[in-house]
Amino acid sequence: MGMTSKQEAAAAVRAKKVELGITWAQLAKAVGRPVAWTTAALLGQHPMPEAEARAAGELLELGPDVLHALRLQPTRGALDQPVPTDPTMYRFYEVLQVYGPTIKELIHEEFGDGIMSAINFRLDVSRAEDPQGDRVVVTLDGKFLPYQW
Structure with missing residues (x-):
């Protein structure tokens, strides 16, 4: 199993989401959680239980290394810089x-x-x-x- 980081997993999620034309709402429905929680979790801000990570992974066609990273405990609130520029x-x-x-x-x-x-x-x-x-x-x-x- 690879050592995919939560940031790399989030990038993979966003890429597959665009590639497959899947919405955050569709992912939330598959995961069985509110859309804001699901989005935050898939962007690396919450650890996902195994079943929820698997449900998202099936919809997004993600590999086991990404699913493992989605289940890891995050460092929350970590942005690339103190004042966001986006x-x-x-x-x-x-x-x-x-x-x-x-x-x-x-x-x-x-x-x-x-x-x-x-x-x-x-x-x-x-x-x-x-x-x-x-x-x-x-x-x-x-x-x-x-x-x-």
């Missing part, structure tokens, strides 16, 4: 720079001293039609975790 990802960085202090204040005012979990977490990306141009709706849904003193 325009789509940079916009989220920009949103946090502009609205991060506001989000923090509103969380503390509504819930008290604590944080939003990124572990007990759900993510959804959807489209909202708008006469001035469709809108991207990103829902970040994390459990509130109070600080324990």
